[in-house]
Amino acid sequence: MSKRPLTRNDARAIFATSDTSLLEVIDNLLTKGVVVTGDVVLGLAGVDLVYARLSVLLCAADRLHGAEGQDGE
Amino acid sequence: MSEVYVYALLGDAPAPDAGAGLCEEPLRVVRVGDLLVAVGEMAEPPAVSEATLRAHDAVVRRLADAVDAILPVRFGSLLSESSLADVLRARARELSEALALVAGREQMTLRVLGDAPASVARAADAPGDAGPGARYLAARRAEWRRAREAPELAPLRPLLDGLVRAERVTRHDAPPLLASVYHLIDRGAAAAYRAAVEGSGPCAVRVVATGPWPPYAFAPEALG
Numbered sequence: 001m002s003k004r005p006l007t008r009n010d011a012r013a014i015f016a017t018s019d020t021s022l023l024e025v026i027d028n029l030l031t032k033g034v035v036v037t038g039d040v041v042l043g044l045a046g047v048d049l050v051y052a053r054l055s056v057l058l059c060a061a062d063r064l065h066g067a068e069g070q071d072g073e
Numbered sequence: 074m075s076e077v078y079v080y081a082l083l084g085d086a087p088a089p090d091a092g093a094g095l096c097e098e099p100l101r102v103v104r105v106g107d108l109l110v111a112v113g114e115m116a117e118p119p120a121v122s123e124a125t126l127r128a129h130d131a132v133v134r135r136l137a138d139a140v141d142a143i144l145p146v147r148f149g150s151l152l153s154e155s156s157l158a159d160v161l162r163a164r165a166r167e168l169s170e171a172l173a174l175v176a177g178r179e180q181m182t183l184r185v186l187g188d189a190p191a192s193v194a195r196a197a198d199a200p201g202d203a204g205p206g207a208r209y210l211a212a213r214r215a216e217w218r219r220a221r222e223a224p225e226l227a228p229l230r231p232l233l234d235g236l237v238r239a240e241r242v243t244r245h246d247a248p249p250l251l252a253s254v255y256h257l258i259d260r261g262a263a264a265a266y267r268a269a270v271e272g273s274g275p276c277a278v279r280v281v282a283t284g285p286w287p288p289y290a291f292a293p294e295a296l297g
Contacts, residue, residue, distance in 0.1 A: 014121060021283070024182065025126050027253070028289035033147035034168070035292075036079055036160045041121060041149040048247070055250035058184055058281055 015046075015053045020061070023054050077103070077112035078119075079150040079157060080132050081287075084142025084172045085109070092135060095119060095128035100136075103154065105161040108168060110146075111136055118151040130287075137287045142176035144168065145289045167293045175257065178238055179285040181266050183254040185225050187278035220244050223252045225278040232269040236262050241290045251278065255290035 017023065027050055030042040042050075078094065083102065086109055091100040094113030103110045111132075119125040129148050137143045152160075161168065203211070221242045226233075239257040258266050263285040270282045 014123065017123070022123055022126070024283050024286075025130050027182075028145070028286055029126050029129055029148040030121075032255075032289035033145045033292050034082060034171075035147050035150075036157060037150045037152045039118070039149065039151075040147070051245045051247040051250055051253070054184065055186075055245070055247040058186055059249045061281075 012049065015049050017053075018057060020054065020057050023050060023057070026050055027054070075114055075116070076151050076153050077157060078115040079146045079152070080111045080113070080129070081136055081146055082144040082161075082168060082172060083109040083111055083136065083140045084176055085140050087111075087136060087139035091139070092132075094132055095125055100132070103157070105158045106165050108161050108165060108172075110157065110161065112154075112157070115151055118149050121149070133287050137179070142172045143287055144171055144175060144292055145287050147292075164293065171291060171293045174239060175288040175291050177260055178257045178288060179260050179263070180288045180290055181256045181258055181263060181282055181284035182286060182290070183226070183256065183270070184250060184281045184283075185223060185252040185254060185278050186249045186281065187225060187251050188249065223254045225251060225276075226254060226280070228276050229270065229273045229280065232273055233266070236266050236269060239291065257288060257291055258285070260285075 015023070015026065031047050031050065078096075078098075080094065080100070086102050091102065091111065094100050094115075096113070096115060096119065098113040098115060100111055100113050103112055119129070126148060133143070133145045221244075223242045223244075233256070236258050237256045238259065241255040243253045243255075245252060256266070266284075267282055270280055273280075
């Protein structure tokens with residue numbers, strides 16, 4: 001519990017999740033919403049990590065989905 | 074002096090018992106001019122973790138269900154009540170406009186996946202005889218516009234047009250994730266929106282829809 005912004009290591013630990021719904025929550029809560037204080041939790045590096053992680057997970061899910069679709073045809 | 078943790082701006086006041094916040098603190102509604110703000114007393118900002126993020130989101134969702142218009146505030150916003158009042162007074166007009174936009178609405182999020190960014194061929198904005206300054210400004214304008222556009226969605230547009238009330242686009246440098254597109258839709262239209270996305274047929278890109286969410290992406294741009 002401190003006022004320091006999230007570091008890249010903190011971000012990595014949280015964004016290591018394989019739960020895309022958590023990444024959606026992170027995107028909404030840490031990169032969107034009305035800003036009322038200068039103490040922004042997430043720095044620019046962290047924002048990039050959110051989307052990089054989403055990209056990897058969605059791409060994996062997409063390949064799986066595509067493979068299933070081909071099996072069914 | 075005690076500080077308040079800020080959850081959301083509200084278009085109207087929820088029932089008197091607004092429930093508890095993410096640290097089980099009682100929620101209360103503060104009025105600043107015409108704006109209503111849902112806050113809880115807190116000594117320190119919450120640590121960033123899955124539990125606290127989901128708890129904050131749960132509070133915002135509960136408030137969203139209780140009011141017609143809500144603008145969520147970014148996670149981790151702890152400040153004195155007087156500082157909060159100063160910030161809100163300075164931005165009262167744009168915040169009121171944003172609240173009017175989201176009234177009766179909610180957010181869907183589209184992740185656009187593809188191999189490469191669509192080529193965005195575009196005629197130069199500046200006339201051929203424009204000077205270097207005008208050409209520079211035209212290029213900057215085009216760049217600014219491209220960062221907020223999702224041409225990949227063109228095949229989907231006819232299906233979504235009747236549902237989408239407002240749009241925000243963020244382009245990413247994270248292939249295959251090309252862009253995130255945030256759509257404001259009427260509350261209750263999420264099923265129709267999903268059906269439209271899923272029924273869009275073959276497309277050069279894949280889109281993944283999630284939601285409905287409270288309208289996080291429709292907060293006015295941060296100052297400075």
